[in-house]
Amino acid sequence: MDSQSIKVACASCNLRELCLPVGLNQEEMDRLNSVISIRRRIKRGASLFHTGDKFLSLFAVRSGFFKTHVTTVDGRNQVTGFQMTGEIIGLDGIVNDHHSCDAVALEDAEVCVMPFDQIEQLSREFTTLQHHVHKIMSREIVRDHGVMLLLGSMRAEERLAAFLLNLVQRLHARGFSQSELILRMTREEIGSYLGMKLETVSRTFSKFVEDGTIDVKQRYVHIKNTDALNLIVNPQTGR
Amino acid sequence: MDSQSIKVACASCNLRELCLPVGLNQEEMDRLNSVISIRRRIKRGASLFHTGDKFLSLFAVRSGFFKTHVTTVDGRNQVTGFQMTGEIIGLDGIVNDHHSCDAVALEDAEVCVMPFDQIEQLSREFTTLQHHVHKIMSREIVRDHGVMLLLGSMRAEERLAAFLLNLVQRLHARGFSQSELILRMTREEIGSYLGMKLETVSRTFSKFVEDGTIDVKQRYVHIKNTDALNLIVNPQTGR
DNA sequence: CGTAGTTTTGAGAGGCGTCAAGGAGCGTGG
DNA sequence: CCACGCTCCTTGACGCCTCTCAAAACTACG
Numbered sequence: 197m198d199s200q201s202i203k204v205a206c207a208s209c210n211l212r213e214l215c216l217p218v219g220l221n222q223e224e225m226d227r228l229n230s231v232i233s234i235r236r237r238i239k240r241g242a243s244l245f246h247t248g249d250k251f252l253s254l255f256a257v258r259s260g261f262f263k264t265h266v267t268t269v270d271g272r273n274q275v276t277g278f279q280m281t282g283e284i285i286g287l288d289g290i291v292n293d294h295h296s297c298d299a300v301a302l303e304d305a306e307v308c309v310m311p312f313d314q315i316e317q318l319s320r321e322f323t324t325l326q327h328h329v330h331k332i333m334s335r336e337i338v339r340d341h342g343v344m345l346l347l348g349s350m351r352a353e354e355r356l357a358a359f360l361l362n363l364v365q366r367l368h369a370r371g372f373s374q375s376e377l378i379l380r381m382t383r384e385e386i387g388s389y390l391g392m393k394l395e396t397v398s399r400t401f402s403k404f405v406e407d408g409t410i411d412v413k414q415r416y417v418h419i420k421n422t423d424a425l426n427l428i429v430n431p432q433t434g435r
Numbered sequence: 436m437d438s439q440s441i442k443v444a445c446a447s448c449n450l451r452e453l454c455l456p457v458g459l460n461q462e463e464m465d466r467l468n469s470v471i472s473i474r475r476r477i478k479r480g481a482s483l484f485h486t487g488d489k490f491l492s493l494f495a496v497r498s499g500f501f502k503t504h505v506t507t508v509d510g511r512n513q514v515t516g517f518q519m520t521g522e523i524i525g526l527d528g529i530v531n532d533h534h535s536c537d538a539v540a541l542e543d544a545e546v547c548v549m550p551f552d553q554i555e556q557l558s559r560e561f562t563t564l565q566h567h568v569h570k571i572m573s574r575e576i577v578r579d580h581g582v583m584l585l586l587g588s589m590r591a592e593e594r595l596a597a598f599l600l601n602l603v604q605r606l607h608a609r610g611f612s613q614s615e616l617i618l619r620m621t622r623e624e625i626g627s628y629l630g631m632k633l634e635t636v637s638r639t640f641s642k643f644v645e646d647g648t649i650d651v652k653q654r655y656v657h658i659k660n661t662d663a664l665n666l667i668v669n670p671q672t673g674r
Numbered sequence: 675c676g677t678a679g680t681t682t683t684g685a686g687a688g689g690c691g692t693c694a695a696g697g698a699g700c701g702t703g704g
Numbered sequence: 705c706c707a708c709g710c711t712c713c714t715t716g717a718c719g720c721c722t723c724t725c726a727a728a729a730c731t732a733c734g
Contacts, residue, residue, distance in 0.1 A: 266580050266581070266583075266584055268584065268669065269669060270669050270670055272584065272588045272589075273588070274580075274583055274584040274587045274588050276580045276583055276584075287572075287573055287576050288573060288576055288577050288580065289573070290569050290570055290572075290573035291570045291573035291574040291576075291577055292577075296577050296580070297580060316562070316565060316566065316569070319559075319565075320558075320559045320560075320562070320565060321559075323555070323559070326555060326558075326559060327555065329569075330529050330555070330568075330572070331529055331530045333526075333529075333569070333572040333573070333576065334526055334527060334528070334529035334530035334572070335530040336576050337526050337527055337530075337572065337575050337576060337579065338527050338530055338531075338535050340576065340579035340580070340582075340583065341505050341513075341515045341527065341535070341536060341579070342505075343579075343583055344505075344513055344515055344579065344582055344583065344586060345505055345507065345511065345513040345515075347583060347586035347587050347630060348513045348586050348627065348628075348629070348630035349511045349512070349513050349627075349630065350511075351721075351722090352721075352722070382679090382680065382681090383680075383681065383682095384680085388587065388588075389587070390587070391586060391587035391588065392722075392723090393722075393723060393724080394680090394681080395681090395682085395683085395722090395723075395724085396721090396722060396723075397681095398680095398681060398682055398683080399682085399683080399722090401681095401682095402682075402683080414680085414681080414730085414731075430507065430508060430509050431509055590689075590690090591689075591690070621711090621712065621713085622712075622713065622714095623712085631690075631691090632690075632691055632692080633712090633713080634690090634691075634692085634693095634713095634714080634715085635689090635690060635691075636713095637713060637714055637715080638690090638714080638715080640713095640714095641714075641715080653698085653699070653712085653713075
């Protein structure tokens with residue numbers, strides 16, 4: 197078993213601006229903390245849950261980096277998202293009481309375990325929490341629609357540009373650089389997420405390098421010209 | 436103004452097995468009914484809401500057929516879903532208090548207006564309703580992941596076959612035929628949803644007809660061989 | 675330091691997009 | 705009731721973007 201439990205307090209967690217307790221007052225925070233008392237460590241390559249596992253809890257990423265992916269019976273695979281610090285994993289499991297995707301740690305990670313029945317109970321007491329849960333689920337829906345737009349109507353360069361911009365933007369919101377990042381996933385995983393083959397991902401990276409838009413050295417990416425990437429995603433306006 | 440209000444009762448609505456009141460008892464049903472007292476009629480081609488509209492309510496389709504689509508600043512368009520009787524529209528608006536897509540009626544339609552603040556209040560009182568709201572949102576997330584799989588890893592024939600099977604399955608759950616259906620959307624809208632051009636949609640329909648898998652006459656489709664469609668979607672198992 | 679996994683790059687093929695023309699269905703009005 | 709125009713659909717020809725197959729280079733890790 198690669199999990200381990202540790203007591204922590206939401207109120208003192210430096211992720212509380214990103215995570216579930218957004219906007220909660222002291223009492224609400226204390227009560228939430230009494231519910232989220234378990235943390236779990238996931239080693240790189242290990243799964244937080246698998247397709248078909250009983251759904252009991254949501255998970256908040258405390259550190260590390262995850263991917264979620266669905267798999268068909270004939271072995272097709274689709275990465276449905278990459279989750280970083282402060283993001284919530286497991287919403288897919290609510291509807292059928294079983295998870296419908298796999299969540300895999302792409303680096304050693306730690307998550308807060310949030311038993312869903314207790315989250316529901318608490319959100320019946322606290323309007324703020326209830327509203328926040330709804331927003332988290334709605335945000336995931338809106339995000340998915342954005343991915344559908346990307347997969348349905350963009351070409352390879354546009355997809356990769358949009359992907360890189362999205363990653364740095366989320367990293368920047370967590371205090372990292374706006375122009376430099378380390379990819380935690382392989383070219384194949386990027387390709388699966390973006391609906392293209394790993395060779396096409398690699399070629400598109402190379403093209404961006406040739407154009408002077410980015411520097412790439414393996415997993416390290418330096419965005420030299422953000423405007424150029426924006427122009428690729430949005431040919432008309434550059435925004 | 437193309438809307439009009441009419442009193443109705445959830446308890447006597449013949450969609451209650453598909454819609455929000457699933458599993459509610461009499462008291463809960465009565466209370467819900469007091470909240471969902473307005474219906475709105477939408478003419479074919481008219482919008483239920485537009486991107487940027489203030490989010491106030493969820494909508495349950497009572498009759499008719501809708502599409503939702505997102506639009507980029509440079510005019511790209513992506514249909515994100517088709518909604519039929521008993522399905523819920525508007526979940527995208529919760530996160531930012533404004534809608535992030537357009538909902539358009541593809542035929543004359545009627546929806547129940549469900550003011551979201553009142554839904555939230557009621558779901559603080561009734562666990563059943565709360566849980567049901569969560570499931571509806573989770574179902575949408577899981578559905579979106581399925582579309583991502585389709586867009587990211589399937590070829591034209593597979594996409595269209597999966598689309599047709601999904602449509603008849605949902606229609607069948609509403610008492611319609613398992614093998615015949617009328618498409619409410621154009622080839623272009625199908626193409627937008629499936630990430631392909633309308634010409635490719637038309638050609639793929641024609642191919643299915645040549646193969647003897649379906650009959651097509653404009654918007655009318657007769658599925659002659661469901662197994663063949665299943666085999667196209669799932670080459671290995673046929674399931 | 676060897677091996678497995680990952681990434682890059684090339685060459686060729688094919689699926690789907692693009693452009694174009696013609697046809698069918700349907701609502702409107704004469 | 706028929707003519708007209710508009711929208712939607714079908715089909716063909718051609719080209720390109722991305723996939724496929726293949727080989728080599730690089731990196732990470734034991």
